[in-house]
Amino acid sequence: MELGVYSFGDVQRDPSTGALGSTAQAMRNLLEAIQLADQVGLDYFGIGEHHTREMPASAGATVLGAAAATTKTIRLGTAVTVLSTDDPIRVYQQLATVDALSNGRAEITAGRGSSIESFPLFGYELADYDALYEEKLTLLMQINDLADGERITWQGKFRSPLTDAEVVPRAERGRLPVWRATGGSPASSARAGQQGLPVVYGIIGGQAARFRPLAELYRASAAQAGHSGADITVAVANPGFIGETSQGAKDLWWKQWSTMWSSLGPARGVTGPPRSAYDREADGGGSLFVGSPQEIADRIIALHGHLGHSRQVLQMDVGHLPQKDFLRSIELLGTQVKPLVDAALGAS
Numbered sequence: 001m002e003l004g005v006y007s008f009g010d011v012q013r014d015p016s017t018g019a020l021g022s023t024a025q026a027m028r029n030l031l032e033a034i035q036l037a038d039q040v041g042l043d044y045f046g047i048g049e050h051h052t053r054e055m056p057a058s059a060g061a062t063v064l065g066a067a068a069a070t071t072k073t074i075r076l077g078t079a080v081t082v083l084s085t086d087d088p089i090r091v092y093q094q095l096a097t098v099d100a101l102s103n104g105r106a107e108i109t110a111g112r113g114s115s116i117e118s119f120p121l122f123g124y125e126l127a128d129y130d131a132l133y134e135e136k137l138t139l140l141m142q143i144n145d146l147a148d149g150e151r152i153t154w155q156g157k158f159r160s161p162l163t164d165a166e167v168v169p170r171a172e173r174g175r176l177p178v179w180r181a182t183g184g185s186p187a188s189s190a191r192a193g194q195q196g197l198p199v200v201y202g203i204i205g206g207q208a209a210r211f212r213p214l215a216e217l218y219r220a221s222a223a224q225a226g227h228s229g230a231d232i233t234v235a236v237a238n239p240g241f242i243g244e245t246s247q248g249a250k251d252l253w254w255k256q257w258s259t260m261w262s263s264l265g266p267a268r269g270v271t272g273p274p275r276s277a278y279d280r281e282a283d284g285g286g287s288l289f290v291g292s293p294q295e296i297a298d299r300i301i302a303l304h305g306h307l308g309h310s311r312q313v314l315q316m317d318v319g320h321l322p323q324k325d326f327l328r329s330i331e332l333l334g335t336q337v338k339p340l341v342d343a344a345l346g347a348s
Contacts, residue, residue, distance in 0.1 A: 010320060029323050045074055048080055087159065297336075
């Protein structure tokens with residue numbers, strides 16, 4: 001089982017004044033967190049694309065490039081690239097560059113994106129939400145499959161055609177791992193299996209084990225399409241936080257979780273959950289993995305029994321979580337949770 005962290009580059013507040021900090025500092029904090037995750041033996045760190053004042057990680061590949069030069073073993077990926085509003089050629093080139101700088105540790109997770117700020121920002125229509133994604137993912141896969149020196153000719157609906165085009169640099173080991181991200185759509189699960197892509201389930205509410213039928217659908221679709229091997233695998237991305245004690249972790253992170261929803265909720269037309277709902281999600285089989293190292297290890301192991309997933313990554317820095325608490329949670333995940341999970345499920 002691989003364990004890791006993903007982040008949207010949460011901006012902190014000044015503890016004395018309450019003023020929102022700088023987006024520049026948020027990027028430096030993000031690099032510090034990746035470096036620590038590498039040092040404590042975590043397997044993966046992903047940066048998710050967002051374009052807001054509170055979550056400004058809009059150019060994750062740039063941060064990953066800096067991390068590539070200052071880390072040793074951790075895999076570095078996007079979590080996710082909002083492919084609908086990006087160019088597959090540039091996405092591939094940027095991550096192939098990270099791959100070169102990291103000696104083959106880069107990955108792409110491509111998704112539609114749960115937030116839509118990038119659509120007006122880059123001049124795309126929300127009415128094309130699904131069609132943009134499918135066309136661009138198909139092009140990205142074709143680019144990724146090119147042999148060294150091979151060129152591509154392609155034509156679609158949403159970008160200019162390509163005629164005998166060369167796309168460089170190439171990935172260190174021939175191809176980049178490209179994951180398909182989904183929030184729980186059966187159609188996306190089936191499509192990922194048909195395409196032979198590994199799948200990432202973003203689980204941000206409800207019982208995590210409810211994704212078991214989707215994982216089964218994904219694997220069945222892959223088998224039906226003739227796909228097998230290492231690419232047919234499941235990852236889980238969900239919110240979580242680890243503290244020294246179970247109750248201490250839940251009390252601390254509730255402040256961050258409620259703060260996040262107080263700003264995010266109105267923008268999305270929803271009301272943030274009350275403390276009672278948060279406790280249910282964090283205490284049992286819900287999607288919030290908040291607690292002590294032993295508790296989080298037990299929950300990862302239990303979820304593996306339902307999904308058979310090979311990677312789990314936690315989003316810890318929400319609601320302006322202080323950097324020291326973010327770093328401590330990463331440290332506990334690597335030094336205390338991971339050994340427990342490895343002992344039960346095997347080292348990654």
